[in-house]
Amino acid sequence: MRLNQFLVPAFLTCLFVFSVPLMANADNAAWQHQATTYYDSGDYDKAYKAYLKLSKQGDRFSAYRVSYMMLKGQGTKPNVIESFAWAAVAAENGPTELKEYRDAVATLVPEKKRAKAQQRVGYFMRRWGPEDDSAKGGSRGNCTGSRLSAVCDGPSSSQQWIKWRNDVPEEAVIFENIEALNEEITSNPSRLQTTATKG
Secondary structure, three states: OHHHHHHHHHHHHHHHHHHHHHHHHHHHHHHHHHHHHHHHOOOHHHHHHHHHHHHOOOOHHHHHHHHHHHHHOOOOOOOHHHHHHHHHHHHOOOOHHHHHHHHHHHOOOOHHHHHHHHHHHHHHHHHHOEOOHHHHOOEEOOEEOOOOOOOOOOOOOOOOOOOOOOOOOOHHHHHHHHHHHHHHHHOOHHHOOOOOEOO
16 A cells, blocks of 8 residues: 555656646647648748747757748848847757758858848857757857858767858859758758757
């Protein structure tokens, strides 16, 4: 009898601890489905708000979608710097096509705004990026102040560093590449795992 007095509360505690993340994931899946429904029906204002909420909770696909919507001016004003910052969050430790998308958006950032873009990415990474000691900015080898520094030793073990390009293709070519990447990314959003963020 005494053993049951300890086992039942311990079992219930374990059940609660393990079920909370599952409920949160189910809630995120429902929110993402709703956001996608809004997006597909052309209600970009509601879709943007829903995706933004999920982005701030660490949903990689939603961070990508916010970036894409900011780039296209869907449900929000176009803003290439903020779009780039969300693209960097989505790409961090993510699949190749998200890194290619981030790099394509980087080519749209005007040279005179690159320092501001670096600052925004640093802020976004600290605030909503994946938990990773190297994502806190600072310096790494010859890369000082930002993972996006123009002079870098190369990729770290946890992320790919970006070098700004001076040989930027024409904007039409960049957008054509972005649209092709969008098709690839949105064809299977569930495989883009949720990132762990700093709450």
